[in-house]
Structure formats: structure tokens, C-alpha cells
Amino acid sequence: MSEKDKPPADGQDPALEWAKLWQTMAESSNRMVEAWSGSMAPFMLARLSEKPAGFGDGNELSAAIERMVQGPRLADVWDIDRKIALAFSAWIEMRPRLASYNAVASAPWTEASKRFLETMSAAGTSETSTPDWREAFAKWSEISNEELIRNQRTDGFLQAQKELLQAGLQLRSRQDDVAETASVMFGLPTRRDFDDVTRQLTELRREVRALARQVRDRKGEGAL
Amino acid sequence: MSDQENQASRFARDMAANAEKIFKATKLIANTRDEDVSIGTTPKHLVMRRDKVELFHYEPVAEATARTPVLLAYGLIGRYTMADLQPDRSLVRSLLSKGLDLWLIDWGQPGRTERWLTIDDYVDDYIDAAVDRIAQETGHHKITLLGICEGGVFTTCYAALHPQKVKNLVITITPIDFHADIKDKAAHHGFLNIWTRSLDPEDIDKLVDTYGVLPGEFMSSVFSMMTPMRSLAKYNVDLIDVVDDEAKFMNFLRMEKWLADRPHHPGEAAKQWLKDLYQENRLVEGSFVLSGRQVDLKSIAAPVLNIFALDDHIIPPDCSRALGAKIGSKDYTEIPLPGGHVGLFVSSKSQGKLSQSIADWLLACDANPVSEA
Numbered sequence: 001m002s003e004k005d006k007p008p009a010d011g012q013d014p015a016l017e018w019a020k021l022w023q024t025m026a027e028s029s030n031r032m033v034e035a036w037s038g039s040m041a042p043f044m045l046a047r048l049s050e051k052p053a054g055f056g057d058g059n060e061l062s063a064a065i066e067r068m069v070q071g072p073r074l075a076d077v078w079d080i081d082r083k084i085a086l087a088f089s090a091w092i093e094m095r096p097r098l099a100s101y102n103a104v105a106s107a108p109w110t111e112a113s114k115r116f117l118e119t120m121s122a123a124g125t126s127e128t129s130t131p132d133w134r135e136a137f138a139k140w141s142e143i144s145n146e147e148l149i150r151n152q153r154t155d156g157f158l159q160a161q162k163e164l165l166q167a168g169l170q171l172r173s174r175q176d177d178v179a180e181t182a183s184v185m186f187g188l189p190t191r192r193d194f195d196d197v198t199r200q201l202t203e204l205r206r207e208v209r210a211l212a213r214q215v216r217d218r219k220g221e222g223a224l
Numbered sequence: 225m226s227d228q229e230n231q232a233s234r235f236a237r238d239m240a241a242n243a244e245k246i247f248k249a250t251k252l253i254a255n256t257r258d259e260d261v262s263i264g265t266t267p268k269h270l271v272m273r274r275d276k277v278e279l280f281h282y283e284p285v286a287e288a289t290a291r292t293p294v295l296l297a298y299g300l301i302g303r304y305t306m307a308d309l310q311p312d313r314s315l316v317r318s319l320l321s322k323g324l325d326l327w328l329i330d331w332g333q334p335g336r337t338e339r340w341l342t343i344d345d346y347v348d349d350y351i352d353a354a355v356d357r358i359a360q361e362t363g364h365h366k367i368t369l370l371g372i373c374e375g376g377v378f379t380t381c382y383a384a385l386h387p388q389k390v391k392n393l394v395i396t397i398t399p400i401d402f403h404a405d406i407k408d409k410a411a412h413h414g415f416l417n418i419w420t421r422s423l424d425p426e427d428i429d430k431l432v433d434t435y436g437v438l439p440g441e442f443m444s445s446v447f448s449m450m451t452p453m454r455s456l457a458k459y460n461v462d463l464i465d466v467v468d469d470e471a472k473f474m475n476f477l478r479m480e481k482w483l484a485d486r487p488h489h490p491g492e493a494a495k496q497w498l499k500d501l502y503q504e505n506r507l508v509e510g511s512f513v514l515s516g517r518q519v520d521l522k523s524i525a526a527p528v529l530n531i532f533a534l535d536d537h538i539i540p541p542d543c544s545r546a547l548g549a550k551i552g553s554k555d556y557t558e559i560p561l562p563g564g565h566v567g568l569f570v571s572s573k574s575q576g577k578l579s580q581s582i583a584d585w586l587l588a589c590d591a592n593p594v595s596e597a
Contacts, residue, residue, distance in 0.1 A: 130231055133238045137461060141453040148452040149412050158422035165423070169430045176434065195339060195436065202340040205275075209349060 276332035289323030299374025318579035401546030438494035527555035
């Protein structure tokens with residue numbers, strides 16, 4: 001039996017062990033914060049104070065961060081530092097994509113409102129009685145649906161939603177990189193480890209089943 | 225009182241009534257527990273489990289009419305419970321009441337663990353294992369496959385790759401030509417096709433590689449975009465309409481439960497679904513390959529029944545209709561039915577026609593002694 005497999009010695013308090021583990025994790029976490037605030041943060045905060053509304057302004061800031069963190073890796077600079085910066089840069093990149101998408105997606109409401117008002121005005125002046133709320137809502141729904149669907153099929157909409165999706169995926173992927181690095185720091189298995197294991201499991205299962213089929217087929221041939 | 229005053233007072237009265245109904249709906253929802261809303265309740269028993277996939281056999285409810293067992297396969301986008309939403313709107317119950325021997329393959333709830341599963345695994349492993357097991361249990365060498373939506377693509381591929389095991393093929397609301405939406409002039413049809421083609425193949429890879437799956441919530445949001453006002457009015461105007469009728473209110477909640485139960489699509493299979501089929505249209509082009517073998521639709525030798533919905537906004541009718549010209553079988557029947565993608569199964573009007581069409585066709589096939597070889 002190896003040392004680590006041995007049961008805890010008498011008098012070893014699991015709560016105490018847990019407290020020690022927690023303390024170690026907390027210390028690691030503090031080191032992470034220190035590393036972060038000791039390098040990138042002052043730069044970013046300084047730039048933010050220079051241009052508080054200009055994050056999406058040509059994405060100068062995200063481009064600067066990208067350039068900085070894409071440089072050579074230094075042995076004594078924490079990798080998580082670089083990854084947090086990249087995630088931050090992806091977040092900045094996503095903001096204008098979201099704004100563009102919102103602008104394109106909300107455009108048809110103006111046309112829908114215009115058409116609806118024209119329809120209701122025409123109904124108000126006709127001999128028939130003024131529509132009640134349900135009839136008015138049905139008309140509003142029909143017109144808005146037409147305009148929204150028409151808009152969704154335009155190149156502008158499709159391009160805006162594609163760029164938003166790309167930016168969102170980039171952000172998510174960089175957040176995952178941060179989470180992976182943190183997991184490694186705490187000695188936890190990462191998402192990539194899990195994917196590797198499931199890949200091996202899936203491939204192994206395929207091989208076993210192919211062999212089982214071969215055996216079955218051979219038995220079937222033998223029985224003939 | 226002037227006309228304007230009349231209108232104002234009518235509007236105020238209606239809005240007060242609506243506010244009262246919304247309040248009532250809120251109370252009703254708060255007092256209804258999830259377990260009170262049951263779907264997929266037709267009795268069945270588990271016959272086989274393979275990973276997360278389960279094969280069930282439905283309990284018969286009528287004297288057997290058709291001899292050949294029928295295997296129902298839904299797609300990986302959504303769950304089979306759409307075919308068994310509630311007792312009076314259930315394709316499953318309806319087919320059982322007509323004396324069919326019905327089996328179900330349930331894909332379960334795929335997650336990141338199933339990231340590496342491909343359509344090859346679903347067709348050549350899971351469906352094949354289910355077919356073999358049904359054959360073993362019933363003594364039939366060939367069975368009938370009944371595919372719904374993506375499940376229709378899986379069963380079509382299976383019928384092409386394993387024609388010796390398929391007696392009849394029934395597909396419903398199934399895309400075959402993924403680019404046929406281009407011919408469809410209805411503005412609300414085929415957004416899914418257009419949206420998928422607007423993406424770069426690398427976007428799909430990145431989506432799957434990032435999440436490990438095609439997330440169910442993501443697909444739900446794409447589907448909501450296809451009926452924008454319906455999605456916006458669902459929890460207000462639609463609720464007002466059903467709140468005074470308990471049966472309608474429960475129908476509403478069952479539908480919501482089905483919509484909320486949208487599993488993740490296994491990652492690698494999603495790449496094939498979106499890139500090979502939606503973007504590159506490989507099934508009709510004859511270049512779709514599963515387990516190293518080309519899926520040749522001309523190899524489908526079994527009689528085929530193809531049912532689609534004329535107002536299907538998700539799978540435009542022409543996308544389904546394409547099968548007729550591509551298969552080898554001369555015994556091909558096409559039944560276009562009024563209704564939409566989901567309405568075909570859950571609306572009280574159309575699902576009666578759907579089950580009757582399937583049962584009549586299968587009974588006629590069983591009466592033909594040629595096909596059981």
C-alpha cells in the first residue's frame with residue numbers, strides 16, 4: 001500500500017485537513033489576484049480612465065491588449081495573467097458586435113409601428129367600428145411578424161448575428177482558458193482532460209463493439 | 225357619451241379584465257407543480273439500454289392488426305415526447321389503438337460525455353442494435369422504421385445502409401434536400417436553412433468545440449426567432465386566452481414542458497448535421513458517408529411513406545418532398561398534410577389524420593406478402 005492510500009491516522013481531524021486545504025486554495029487565489037493587479041490592471045484602468053466611453057472605439061484597447069499578450073511568454077510571469085487579459089479583450093471586442101446586432105435587430109420595429117399606425121388610422125376613419133384591443137393586437141402581431149421575419153433574412157442581419165456569435169464564442173473560449181488554468185493551479189481535472197477521457201471512452205467502445213460484431217458474424221457463418 | 229369616450233372606457237374595461245386574467249394565470253402557475261404536468265405517459269417497458277440510449281416496447285392497447293414491429297425514432301433536437309404529448313393528442317396512443325406493435329428508441333439526455341458521438345454511431349450502432357434486439361424479441365427479420373424530423377434522416381440512412389433489415393420506411397417532417405428551401409417562396413419558411421448557410425464551417429466547429437455540444441438552449445433561441453411574435457406573446461396574450469379553461473391551460477403547460485426539455489445535441493454529430501447536411505447538402509448529393517460507407521439513397525429498397533406538413537416553417541415541404549426522386553424503391557407514397565412542424569403531431573385535427581395515414585399504409589403493406597423476405 002502506498003503512503004497516500006493509507007487511512008488517516010487516529011486523531012487526524014478531517015475538518016482540520018479540510019481547513020488546511022481551503023487555506024491553501026485561498027492563498028493561491030490571493031496570489032492570482034496579486035499577479036493580476038500587479039501587471040495588467042493598472043494599464044487597463046489607466047486606459048479606461050483616459051477613454052471611459054471609448055472601449056468600443058475602434059477597439060484600440062483590445063488591440064493593444066492582444067498585442068501585449070501575444071508577445072513572448074516569460075517564465076516568471078503567470079500564464080493566468082495573460083489569459084485573463086485575453087478574456088477581457090474578447091469582452092471588449094464583443095460589446096460593439098452586440099451593439100451592431102441590437103441596432104440591426106431593432107430596426108424593423110420602426111417600420112412595423114409606422115405600418116400599424118397607418119392601418120389603425122385607416123380603420124378609424126372607415127365606416128366599420130374601431131377594432132377592439134384583440135383585433136388591434138392581432139393586426140400588430142401580423143405586421144410585426146412580417147417585418148421581423150423580413151429583417152432576419154437580410155444580409156445585414158445575418159452578418160450581424162454571425163459576428164456576434166463569433167465574438168461570443170471567442171469570449172467563452174477565453175473564459176474557459178482562464179477556468180482551465182485555475183483548475184490546474186488547484187490540481188483539479190480540466191474540461192480538456194474530461195474531453196480526452198470521453199474521446200478515449202467513445203473510441204474504445206467503438207472498437208469493442210466492432211470486435212463483438214465480428215465475433216457474432218463469424219459464429220453466424222460457422223452455424224451455416 | 226362621445227365615440228372617443230366609449231372607446232376609452234371599453235379599452236379601460238378590457239385592460240382591467242386582462243390584468244385580472246394575468247393575475248389568475250400567475251396564481252395558477254404558482255399552484256401547479258411540475259409533476260402535475262405529465263407528458264410521454266403511454267405505458268411502455270424498458271427492453272434494452274446501451275449507454276444513454278434506451279429501447280422501449282409500448283404496451284398494446286388493441287388487438288394486433290399489422291404484424292411487423294414499428295420502431296419509432298425521434299431526432300436529437302427535442303425529445304420523442306412530442307409524439308406522446310397528452311392522451312388525446314398522441315401519435316403513439318393513436319397508433320397503438322389501431323393495433324400496431326410499437327417500439328421506441330429514446331436517445332436520453334446527451335451531454336458533454338456524448339461529445340464525440342457521430343451520426344455514424346446513432347445509425348450504425350444504436351439503431352442497428354435496437355433493430356437486432358426487436359428482431360430477436362419478435363422473430364421478425366425485417367422491421368418498419370418510423371422516423372421523425374432528424375430521426376427521419378437517421379432511419380433513411382439506416383434503410384440505405386441496411387436494406388436487408390428494413391421492411392418499410394415511414395418518415396415524417398424529414399429534411400432530405402437541405403437546400404430545397406431556396407425554391408420555397410413563403411417568407412416564414414426555412415430560416416434555419418438560411419441561418420446555417422450564413423455561418424462559416426469554422427463557426428460551427430468553434431461552437432461545438434467551445435461547448436462540447438450544440439447547446440439545447442441555443443437551438444431553442446434559434447427556433448424562437450423563427451416565430452418572433454408568437455414567442456413574444458406566449459406568456460401574456462396566449463395565457464389570457466387559455467386561463468379560463470383548465471384543459472387548455474394544461475395543454476399550454478404540456479407544450480411548454482416539451483419545449484423546455486430540449487437536450488444538447490452531441491457535438492460531432494452536430495457538426496455533421498450542420499456542415500455535411502445543412503451546408504453541403506451531402507445526402508442528396510450522394511456524398512454523405514457513415515462508417516466509411518457512402519449513403520446511397522438508391523439503395524433504399526423498402527416501400528416508403530413520406531409525410532410532411534404543408535406549412536412547416538422549420539422543414540419546408542420541398543426539403544422533404546425531394547426523397548421521392550432519389551430512392552431506389554418503386555413503392556413510394558407521399559402524403560402532404562395541412563399544418564406546421566409541431567402542429568402535425570400535437571394539434572387535435574391533424575394528428576388524427578397523421579396516425580390514420582400511417583396505420584392505413586402499414587396495414588396495406590403487411591397485407592402484401594412480397595416484402596417479408
